[in-house]
Amino acid sequence: MKKIGVLIRNHSPILLGEQKWYFEKVLRTRKYIPGVYLRGAITDQLLRGRTNIDQYFDQLICDSHRWGTEIVFPNCYPNLNAYTFPMLLPVTAKSCRWKPGFVHDGNFDEEHGVFDTLLNQIIFQQIVASSTESGRPSRSLTLVQNAYRTLIEQGTLHCNVCHELANSYQVDYAKPHGKFWEIPVQTYQQSKSSLSRNHRKRQQEESSSEQSQFIECISERTWFLGFSFLPDDPSLIKLYKDSLESITHLGEPADKGKGRGKVEVRVKEIDDHTLSLRQRVLQFNQKYREMQEDYSVRKTGEVITVNLQSEAILRDRDGRTTSRLSASFLVEELRRIYRRMYAEELSDLETRCRELISVTQPTYVTGWHSGWRPTDEAVPAIARGSVFAFSFPYLSARLLSALECLEKQGIGESKREGYGQVLICDPFHLEVPLPRASSDLYKGVRHSPFKAPLFHKAGHNIH
Numbered sequence: 456m457k458k459i460g461v462l463i464r465n466h467s468p469i470l471l472g473e474q475k476w477y478f479e480k481v482l483r484t485r486k487y488i489p490g491v492y493l494r495g496a497i498t499d500q501l502l503r504g505r506t507n508i509d510q511y512f513d514q515l516i517c518d519s520h521r522w523g524t525e526i527v528f529p530n531c532y533p534n535l536n537a538y539t540f541p542m543l544l545p546v547t548a549k550s551c552r553w554k555p556g557f558v559h560d561g562n563f564d565e566e567h568g569v570f571d572t573l574l575n576q577i578i579f580q581q582i583v584a585s586s587t588e589s590g591r592p593s594r595s596l597t598l599v600q601n602a603y604r605t606l607i608e609q610g611t612l613h614c615n616v617c618h619e620l621a622n623s624y625q626v627d628y629a630k631p632h633g634k635f636w637e638i639p640v641q642t643y644q645q646s647k648s649s650l651s652r653n654h655r656k657r658q659q660e661e662s663s664s665e666q667s668q669f670i671e672c673i674s675e676r677t678w679f680l681g682f683s684f685l686p687d688d689p690s691l692i693k694l695y696k697d698s699l700e701s702i703t704h705l706g707e708p709a710d711k712g713k714g715r716g717k718v719e720v721r722v723k724e725i726d727d728h729t730l731s732l733r734q735r736v737l738q739f740n741q742k743y744r745e746m747q748e749d750y751s752v753r754k755t756g757e758v759i760t761v762n763l764q765s766e767a768i769l770r771d772r773d774g775r776t777t778s779r780l781s782a783s784f785l786v787e788e789l790r791r792i793y794r795r796m797y798a799e800e801l802s803d804l805e806t807r808c809r810e811l812i813s814v815t816q817p818t819y820v821t822g823w824h825s826g827w828r829p830t831d832e833a834v835p836a837i838a839r840g841s842v843f844a845f846s847f848p849y850l851s852a853r854l855l856s857a858l859e860c861l862e863k864q865g866i867g868e869s870k871r872e873g874y875g876q877v878l879i880c881d882p883f884h885l886e887v888p889l890p891r892a893s894s895d896l897y898k899g900v901r902h903s904p905f906k907a908p909l910f911h912k913a914g915h916n917i918h
Contacts, residue, residue, distance in 0.1 A: 456684045456863055457692065460725040461699060463488060463531050463679040467717040468645070468672035469706040482670045486627075486640045488679050488705060490528040490765075490873020496702045524864065526695065529681035530765045530873040532627055533640045539629035540729070541638055541680055545762055545881055546814050546840045547573040550624035551614035557628070557635040567616040569624055569635070571886045573760065573842060574746055576812055581752045625840050641674040672715065681873070682725065684863040696722040732859045735880040736850060742885050757850045758811065759858065760884060761785065761843045761866075765876040766820050766836045768868040776835040778817050780843045780866070782808040788866060793857040805854050808845050815841040820874065836874070842881075 471485040471492070532541040548571050550556060556566035614621040627638040646669055685691055699722050706716035730738070740757055747754055761780060769784065771777045786806045793801050816838035847854070858879050865875035 457687050458725040459683050459685050459692065459695065460723055461493070461529060461531055461681045461683070462537055462721045462723070463681075463705070463718050464537075465673065465675055465677055465679075465705070465716070465718045467675050467714050468643070469675075469677075469716050469718070470670055470672050471706050472671070480668050481644060482668070484642065484671045484673055486533060486642075486673070488531040488681075490530045490681065490871075491869075492705055493528040493531075493699060493702065494872055496705055497698055500701065524686060525871040526685070526691075527683040527865065527871050528699075528873055529683045529876065531679035531681035533638050534678040534680040535629045535631065535636060535638055536678055537680075539631050541627050541629055542881075542883070543627055543764060543840050544569065544625045545571065545573070545842045545883060546623065546625060546816060546838075547571050547576070547842050548624050548883065549612050549621040551617060552620045552622045553614075553617065555622070555624050557637060559634065563616055567614050569886070570621075571884050572612060573812065573814070573844065573884050574743060574887055576814075577743070577758065577844060578746050578750050578752055580811065581747075581755070582750065585753065640677065642671050643674060644669040644671050692724070730882065732862060732879050733855055735882060736855065736858075738882070739880040739884060742887070746887070756846045756848045758844060758846050759850070760880050761845070762878045762881040763837060763839050763841045763876070764878050765839050765865075765873055766818055767841075767866060767875040767877075768820065768834055768836045769866070770868070778835070778837055779813045779815055780837070782810040782845055785843075785845060788861060789854065789857040792860045792864070793853065796856070796860060797853075799853075801853060801857065804848060805851050807848050809847075811844040811846050813843050815843075820869075 469484075470482075471488060472482050532543070534541045548569055550569045551567035554563075554565060554567045556569070558566050558568040612621045613619070627640075629636050629638055685695060699720050702718065702720050704716040705718050736757075736759060739760070743758055744754065746752075767780075769777050769780060771781075771784075786808050790801050790806060793799065818836050818838040819833040820836045821833050862877055862879050864870065866877055867875040869875070
């Protein structure tokens with residue numbers, strides 16, 4: 456499989472919104488280019504009479520399974536430049552509510568850092584389970600449990616730099632030269648008068664309000680980057696490259712006369728120098744073992760996380776959409792993948808999976824828009840950034856191979872439109888600094904059964 460990068464730069468303002476006006480004065484734009492827009496742009500060119508792309512449409516969209524896998528048009532996320540790799544902070548990431556953001560050069564005056572809480576939550580659950588099994592929870596453990604449970608329910612922790620609340624902090628970021636940098640997305644608003652005539656007419660029919668309305672656009676010269684994995688077939692890679700690089704406009708409304716949505720698309724093979732899946736899993740479990748030792752928690756099996764890098768559409772056995780990735784669903788996916796790859800079955804011991812933590816956010820997704828009209832109804836989905844943690848007795852080489860294939864192919868429905876992209880064991884989960892000896896929250900708690908509280912200094916994003 457080849458890792459293919461789709462690099463996009465807009466040369467004019469671009470609108471990627473899907474929400475209707477209703478009672479709002481501003482139509483907001485998405486901050487990234489969904490893969491469904493790329494598929495839609497190729498289809499739109501065909502409908503406009505571009506007969507030279509017939510082969511792209513037939514072989515990439517109508518008959519994609521001829522290549523032995525689904526041809527994915529990935530979501531493209533904002534990027535610092537053409538040379539960095541965009542990432543999304545998991546939903547378990549936190550930062551100070553008053554001075555959020557990554558710390559640079561050891562300066563805590565502007566930002567207090569970003570930290571992750573997933574491993575803390577797993578350790579906390581194990582402490583509670585151990586205390587419950589013993590039947591003799593200590594007073595200090597009860598206080599810790601109550602305090603931590605309250606903070607988790609509120610979705611907040613404390614910043615140990617200023618001791619203020621730390622809220623969820625979910626942004627796109629890049630890590631050039633080993634330093635964390637948030638990826639800014641510049642937007643501005645255009646007045647309703649710049650909309651197309653047909654759209655203004657529909658708005659007048661739907662509402663008699665005379666209030667001013669605006670649309671939000673992403674500023675020109677913004678970089679976007681997405682990835683897909685294709686079979687090592689030169690003819691397929693060339694077909695994929697030619698089809699995407701033929702795109703000249705993206706977004707909505709599709710009104711070239713207004714000068715919006717003009718883009719340049721470049722497709723190239725990526726030399727992936729990031730950590731492999733096996734390395735990420737090894738580092739994650741090594742940190743997990745260290746924290747178990749720090750907090751005097753009994754060692755358990757191996758743990759992996761599944762982080763959604765794009766929205767995912769999952770259904771249960773009854774065909775209903777679900778808001779979480781269950782252990783049974785994951786096991787079935789891994790069995791199916793390994794069966795197709797090697798014509799063998801994973802053993803029951805290898806797939807003995809237990810769900811540890813599920814931190815999700817619900818959302819809705821729709822199909823490609825053309826002329827402001829959605830072709831599909833809104834479908835419930837799981838938002839990007841959601842995190843699921845699972846425990847296995849051990850991680851065999853065969854299971855890791857299935858996980859690696861899952862990471863390349865995605866999970867759930869509509870994967871070829873960019874949905875269901877996943878990352879196994881996001882390295883940001885390791886951004887947990889050394890334990891701190893005390894915290895204002897624990898004044899009066901003198902006899903904790905583990906070495907240190909579950910709160911850590913937030914200013915650790917310094918490299």
